[in-house]
Amino acid sequence: MKVIAIVGYKKTGKTTLVERLVSELAKTGKVGTIKHSQDEILPFGGDTDRHLASGASVTIGVTPTRSVMVLKTSDINSALKEMSMQGVDYVVVEGFKQSRLPKIAIGDVEAENIVARVDINATGEQLAAIAKAQPDEVTLPELIARVHRNPEIKKAGAIGTFTGIVREIAKNEITKALEFESYDVVAKERIAKIEADLKQAPGIVDVIIHHKTGRIEAGEDIVYIVVAAGHRQELFPILREAIERVKEEVPIWKKEMTVSGEYWVHDKE
Template identity: 55%
Template structure:
């Protein structure tokens, strides 16, 4: 899923730009949006759902004739984007949230421009926007990937009718190794080389008898303890081929893909090539 954030002061045309991009992107894929509403409450007082929520429910789902709305506690931009990805969105457009690390389109000027991270394009106002150029920028961004998104992708493969099993592997950051406590891991990869190698592994594994599809994704950057590092999804006709291929995929990613791991521990930092 490709992600972009639209930021700027009020009346700069953020909502107008989000609407234009949504209309254009929806011609080629599914679009989800996120609206930053820090000073609003989406679930109004004196409604049944607000009473459920205020009584202690962690999540409330409302069904109307035309809508399906879920309200959850502990708001978080990453959680919101994960939800969009899990539901098979191809694009996510965030309106607001200037303090995130997301790639951003800045409309106009902001007082703290120098402190805003990852501004990939800045324009005076919405009247100066070339939406085709903005869409090119969106499509060039790194993919936001979740395990559910990959499973949905393989299920949309026309060859899925040949499948009898889907197996997945999720590698996570281990916090305790022997007596060493890991604070975080930092992954660096030669983007094109690493992705080309991952694609090569996927293609070669798909040639094995009984294998219908293989998808692999490895994160880069900083990953905290308990968070996901790598996803592997294998679709096979039978479980025997599935487990053999899933195991082979794991080992090949560990040994063949040029990704380096920096262990940041309470005892010090060091780089290793084994990133399992």
């Protein structure tokens, strides 16, 4: 899933560029959009708000022509997770200047992680080239959806997943974040080989492995493994073997950032 945000000052044409970009991306994949708005999408006091007030975290209004999902959370990360569950190939975000998302900036607006600056005359083709150049934003729901799309899934009776997260408290140490670096070309080759090897095991239909790099905060996800198998007895040993082989064979280095200092784990060991 590719994610790109378009940011700019008010009345500079953000929505116009979003329209051009979405129209172009829709030629090659499924597109979702997220709008940063100060206005309420649905009015307070109606049935939807009563549902949320009663304790619902999510409510969906279904009408004869469209459906509207309302989340009690209001952060961009929650919205992106929902998008990933819809199986989209691209997400175009309008606004959210303060996020860490890669951004196309209109004019001289200031924001974090600007990957390109354009004016209102930018074409859909130009914007799409920028969006497609961004790294994939990978989530567990997206990987599960990818396994479900495998034509061989009809042979599976189970899908199992493993998620590694940043442990905040270990013994007497508190970890703020981890930073992972990898030798990208070799890491991708090794992961692909592990996936291919494990797919040869009896009863295994599919194996997908994804390991994140960069800074990952305490409690956030590090690695995802998804395995589809004919039976659960075949599935669980492959999940375990997958993570053990990733740790042993893939060149990824970890720096721990704790309250008492920072260090590369292999240096400490």
